[in-house]
Amino acid sequence: xxxxxxxxxxxxxxxxxxxxxxxxxxxxxxxxxxxxxxxxxxxxxxxxxxxxxxxxxxxxxxxxxxxxxxxxxxxxxxxxxxxxxxxxxxxxxxxxxxxxxxxxxxxxxxxxxxxxxxxxxxxxxxxxxxxxxxxxxxxxxxxxxxxxxxxxxxxxxxxxxxxxxxxxxxxxxxxxxxxxxxxxxxxxxxxxxxxxxxxxxxxxxxxxxxxxxxxxxxxxxxxxxxxxxxxxxxxxxxxxxxxxxxxxxxxxxxxxxxxxxxx
Ligand SMILES: [Zn+2]
Ligand SMILES: [Zn+2]
Numbered sequence: 001x002x003x004x005x006x007x008x009x010x011x012x013x014x015x016x017x018x019x020x021x022x023x024x025x026x027x028x029x030x031x032x033x034x035x036x037x038x039x040x041x042x043x044x045x046x047x048x049x050x051x052x053x054x055x056x057x058x059x060x061x062x063x064x065x066x067x068x069x070x071x072x073x074x075x076x077x078x079x080x081x082x083x084x085x086x087x088x089x090x091x092x093x094x095x096x097x098x099x100x101x102x103x104x105x106x107x108x109x110x111x112x113x114x115x116x117x118x119x120x121x122x123x124x125x126x127x128x129x130x131x132x133x134x135x136x137x138x139x140x141x142x143x144x145x146x147x148x149x150x151x152x153x154x155x156x157x158x159x160x161x162x163x164x165x166x167x168x169x170x171x172x173x174x175x176x177x178x179x180x181x182x183x184x185x186x187x188x189x190x191x192x193x194x195x196x197x198x199x200x201x202x203x204x205x206x207x208x209x210x211x212x213x214x215x216x217x218x219x220x221x222x223x224x225x226x227x228x229x230x231x232x233x234x235x236x237x238x239x240x241x242x243x244x245x246x247x248x249x250x251x252x253x254x255x256x257x258x259x260x261x262x263x
Pocket of ligand 1 (some may be wrong): 012
């Protein structure tokens, strides 16, 4: 592998290292493309405990620019890992995907808006309505055209869902839209650092990558990429092989380069 587009920084309050530290690690391991995608801050301070303050956004992009200048041998991209704040209208394209800010956005639904307009936590989904709410939010997000790729689309499985009709419908909604909108889906390395849970047969499974989801993905024309989701420089390379093994086992179409058109 020569690229990684899912990299955090210490600004998010639960990661270590700044862009230069990740660049150094990347070069040591022969990486050629490194994209930063720290958790996106919001002007209203929503979910601020796990992300930089909105006022730090320019500091973040300046730190990436300094790293880019310090390591010209590396292709460095500036991005953000972003929830779909449809409650903020066009805030995302107007204030995040604009000159001097992000070149690309990774969609990530750590939370989703339910049918009552309330934010719900995607980490603990276990009802049919929850799974379908997550999927509906994902579909709407992908259809905006604002997101270059979808990080851990199978995060819905973290709460311990079983592979029933609702989980299959949720997965099909996501996969069909990713195919229609040409959104690459991420096999997320960070899932391999998480504690095992039990599936409906009592067998241990990772909370994600959720293997039934990736098996179903073979029925669609979707591209997948491996994202380190590194919260420490040494995690840039810790479990990439595991994600690649999943991709190869199912025969998924792996890409190394995300379609970033901005400069
Ligand atoms: Zn994080
Ligand atoms: Zn992440």
